[in-house]
Amino acid sequence: MADLSALRYAKTHEWSLLDGDVVTVGITQYAVDQLTDVTHLQLPKVGKSVTAAEPCGEIESVKAVFDLYAPVTGTIVEVNPTVEKDPSIINADPYGKGWMFKICLAEGANLDHLMNLEAYQQQIASEGH
Amino acid sequence: MSTLLRTPLYDWHVQHKARMVPFSGWEMPVQYTSILEEHKAVRTFCGVFDISHMGRLVLEGEDAPILLQRLFTNDVNTMKLGQVRYGLLCHEQGGILDDVLVYRLPQFWLMVVNASNRLKILQWIERWKAGYRVTVHDRTFDWAMIAVQGPRAIETHPIAPKLKYYFAELADIPDRPGSQIISRTGYTGEDGYEWILPADQIEQAVFFLTEKQTAWRFGFPVLNCGLGSRDTLRLEAAMPLYGHELNEQIDPIQAGLGWAVKLDKGDFIGRAAIAAKKADPSLPKRVGLELEGKRAARESATVLAGEQIIGQVTSGSYAPTLEKSIAMAYLSPNHAQLGNSVDVDIRGTRTPAKVVKLPFYQRAK
Numbered sequence: 060m061a062d063l064s065a066l067r068y069a070k071t072h073e074w075s076l077l078d079g080d081v082v083t084v085g086i087t088q089y090a091v092d093q094l095t096d097v098t099h100l101q102l103p104k105v106g107k108s109v110t111a112a113e114p115c116g117e118i119e120s121v122k123a124v125f126d127l128y129a130p131v132t133g134t135i136v137e138v139n140p141t142v143e144k145d146p147s148i149i150n151a152d153p154y155g156k157g158w159m160f161k162i163c164l165a166e167g168a169n170l171d172h173l174m175n176l177e178a179y180q181q182q183i184a185s186e187g188h
Numbered sequence: 189m190s191t192l193l194r195t196p197l198y199d200w201h202v203q204h205k206a207r208m209v210p211f212s213g214w215e216m217p218v219q220y221t222s223i224l225e226e227h228k229a230v231r232t233f234c235g236v237f238d239i240s241h242m243g244r245l246v247l248e249g250e251d252a253p254i255l256l257q258r259l260f261t262n263d264v265n266t267m268k269l270g271q272v273r274y275g276l277l278c279h280e281q282g283g284i285l286d287d288v289l290v291y292r293l294p295q296f297w298l299m300v301v302n303a304s305n306r307l308k309i310l311q312w313i314e315r316w317k318a319g320y321r322v323t324v325h326d327r328t329f330d331w332a333m334i335a336v337q338g339p340r341a342i343e344t345h346p347i348a349p350k351l352k353y354y355f356a357e358l359a360d361i362p363d364r365p366g367s368q369i370i371s372r373t374g375y376t377g378e379d380g381y382e383w384i385l386p387a388d389q390i391e392q393a394v395f396f397l398t399e400k401q402t403a404w405r406f407g408f409p410v411l412n413c414g415l416g417s418r419d420t421l422r423l424e425a426a427m428p429l430y431g432h433e434l435n436e437q438i439d440p441i442q443a444g445l446g447w448a449v450k451l452d453k454g455d456f457i458g459r460a461a462i463a464a465k466k467a468d469p470s471l472p473k474r475v476g477l478e479l480e481g482k483r484a485a486r487e488s489a490t491v492l493a494g495e496q497i498i499g500q501v502t503s504g505s506y507a508p509t510l511e512k513s514i515a516m517a518y519l520s521p522n523h524a525q526l527g528n529s530v531d532v533d534i535r536g537t538r539t540p541a542k543v544v545k546l547p548f549y550q551r552a553k
Contacts (some may be wrong), residue, residue, distance in 0.1 A: 092207070095416060096224040098506040099482040119483060121506055122416055123224045124535070150222070177512075 063155035068174035069130040070182060074154065077170055085120065085158040086149065089183045091186050094120040097146040101173075102138045102160055109135060109162060111172065116159075117172070118149075129168060131163040195240035196387040200394060204412055212303035214241040217302040226417035230376050234338035235413035236397050244327045244343030244384065245313070251320035256297060258456050259316060260290055261440060261449040267292045272371050274356045275448045276308060276440050278458030281537065283436040284443065286311060287428065289373060293358045298369065300333075302430045308521070314455070332390035336397065337380035337421075338435055339551070340408050344397055345370060348381040361389065369522045374420065377425025378488040379550055424466050426476060426547035432487060432502045433474055433516055440463045442518070444474045444546070447528065468520045472499055472518040476546040477496040481512040482506055483534050485541075490533040491517050492514050507548060515541070 062185040066074040071148035072090035087095045091097075099119040109115045109129035140163045142148050174182065189285060192215040195245065199209060206217030229235045235383035247256065256264045262275030271292050275340055277285045286305040291298040301309045306328060313324055342348035347357055347370050369384040385393055398410045419429070428443055430432050440449045451463055465471060474517055479485055485504035490497055504515030515532065525531060531538040 095207075096222050098224075098484070101483075103400055108264070119506075121420060121508070122218070123483070147224075 063129055063154070064176045065152075066181035067130070067170045067175065068182075069128060071112070071126075071128040071130075073128060075130045075173060077171055080164045081136060082133070082170065083158050084130055084160050084163060085153055086127075086180045088153050089181070091150055091153045093124070094118065094125065096121050097149045100143055100146050100149075100159070102143060105135050105138060107135045108133075108165075109133060112166070118146075120172045127159070129162065130173060131162055131164060132168040133144060133165045135160055136163045137161040139163045189207060191242070195238055196237045196390050197240060197274070197334075197394060200391050201259040203334070206412070206414055206481060211415055212241060214303055216241060217412075217416040218416045219410045222322045222368050223420060224508050226411055226413040227420050229411040230338045230413060230417065230421055231380055231411065231509050232339065233408040234336065234341045234344060234410045234415070235376075235379075235403060235412050235417075236394055236410060237335040237337065237418055238332075239335050239382065240328075240332040240387075240390070241303040242333060243301040243303060243309065243342055243450035243516070244300075244331050244333065245301060245306075245329050246325040247299065247308065247313075247322055248295070249320070249322040251295045251322050253547070255294075255313075255317055255320045255322050256299075257292060257454065259313065261456060261462070262290070263453040264290060264292065264297075265449040265453065268292065268355075272373055274354075276434075276445060276492075278440065279436065280458060282432075282439040282462065283438060284434045285309065285406065287434055287445070289371075289428055291356050291369070291371065293356065293369065293464045295358075295366075297351050304431060313388055318532065330387055331384050332387045333382060333384045334390065334394060335374055335376070335380065335382045335418075336410075337374045337376040337378050337413075339379055340406065341378070341380035342372070344406055344410060345381060348372065350355075351381070361385070369543065373425055375425075376421035377422070377427070377547065378551055384472030394536045404431075419503075422506055422551035423503055423505055423514065423516070424509055424547065426522075428474070428516075429503060435475040438518075439471075441466045442471050442473055471521070473524045474502075474546075475499075475517055475519050475524050476499070476544045477504075477517055477530070477541040477546055478533065478544045478548070479504075479515065479532060479539050480511055481535075481539060483537075484513050485515040485517075485532045485534055485539070489515070491519060491523075491541075492518050492531045492533060492538065493523050498530065510551055513539075516546075519543070540541065 114126035489501040499519035
């Protein structure tokens with residue numbers, strides 16, 4: 060289990076983990092619970108420039124399809140080939156093997172606009188009911 | 189949320205961590221653990237669905253079969269005692285008001301209607317029953333109903349194996365004669381049964397069927413299943429869903445349900461209009477589509493041939509058993525032939541698809 064307090068969260072339910080200037084991105088357990096079984100992923104290609112809070116792919120479950128948002132601005136440097144082949148890994152391990160892609164931060168970009176765990180938990184509590 | 193109805197199994201669902209969603213005015217479980225797992229359980233062993241939200245209308249009185257014969261597209265006069273028959277209720281112009289099951293039971297007739305149409309159908313029956321010696325009772329709330337589905341399902345009830353396909357039995361439970369109805373019917377494309385019990389008895393029945401420590405009494409697991417898997421199962425079996433494949437503008441022939449319409453049984457509401465539509469080759473037809481890739485075509489997605497719009501998707505999903513993206517759609521008849529290649533617009537991307545034979549999935553007999 061990843062250390063959830065080390066992650067930063069977008070209001071669109073992506074988590075981000077900063078290591079140097081590379082950010083690993085996945086979706087949260089809450090998002091997974093809402094989605095139900097993931098059946099298909101469309102991830103951005105390596106080399107693509109992405110902008111914080113803009114759609115960069117899609118995630119599809121049996122019931123519905125949702126946009127994936129880039130949590131930060133930068134360039135895609137790696138995508139997880141395993142989850143593209145078997146998206147059920149996202150349901151099984153959203154914070155570990157279920158990571159989706161890595162973004163190299165653009166010049167001047169940062170994670171300051173993202174929430175910490177406590178703020179994110181407050182958001183999902185208010186979304187809940 | 190406060191206006192949503194709850195079935196007698198509501199507490200059961202919540203205790204078993206089901207995710208509850210609004211459905212046709214009811215608060216229903218969409219899944220317990222995983223739609224894919226629940227789907228697979230029904231295709232391999234057995235799953236249990238709460239279908240108490242469906243309307244259960246009892247028609248009593250000597251004219252009940254005469255009234256039913258007027259309202260129902262299928263023939264009730266040829267039904268044996270205990271038989272269950274699928275058919276439509278149509279309005280005068282032939283559009284479908286609902287798709288229903290009619291049960292011929294000792295003492296009364298039962299009609300099981302869609303939750304979304306229960307009040308409409310009650311009003312419809314009320315409108316036509318004048319002059320007939322018939323009383324109608326809505327038993328939706330004092331009876332509950334579950335569907336037990338899967339290749340091993342009938343092994344979980346002593347009466348089920350004795351019933352022929354689409355037959356039912358009205359049975360006693362202790363101190364309450366005639367208070368359970370069990371029928372060899374379902375909406376998943378698998379064998380199984382549907383079981384009506386008094387509302388206060390249903391939780392005990394589901395407990396008996398599914399609770400972990402007792403599940404293996406049958407020699408196989410029995411899973412709680414939600415409406416999510418019910419939808420993917422019925423889609424693979426190409427069973428229409430009211431509000432998607434069926435509505436008041438669609439007639440039974442277009443919907444591919446001509447087999448449930450007996451034009452030669454005598455007059456019934458909508459008969460003349462349906463007969464006329466049957467002769468009209470220009471109406472869109474319900475077809476099955478198999479799409480390339482795994483992206484699902486959702487309801488309302490446009491179907492194209494070149495630049496021409498030729499129809500619309502009514503239901504679509506990733507099909508867990510087939511591991512393919514499938515959909516049902518209405519297509520103009522000159523594009524509806526089996527094997528025909530079309531494109532489906534999935535959120536702006538054209539996805540190649542083929543018209544395929546329905547059902548997508550058929551169980552081994």
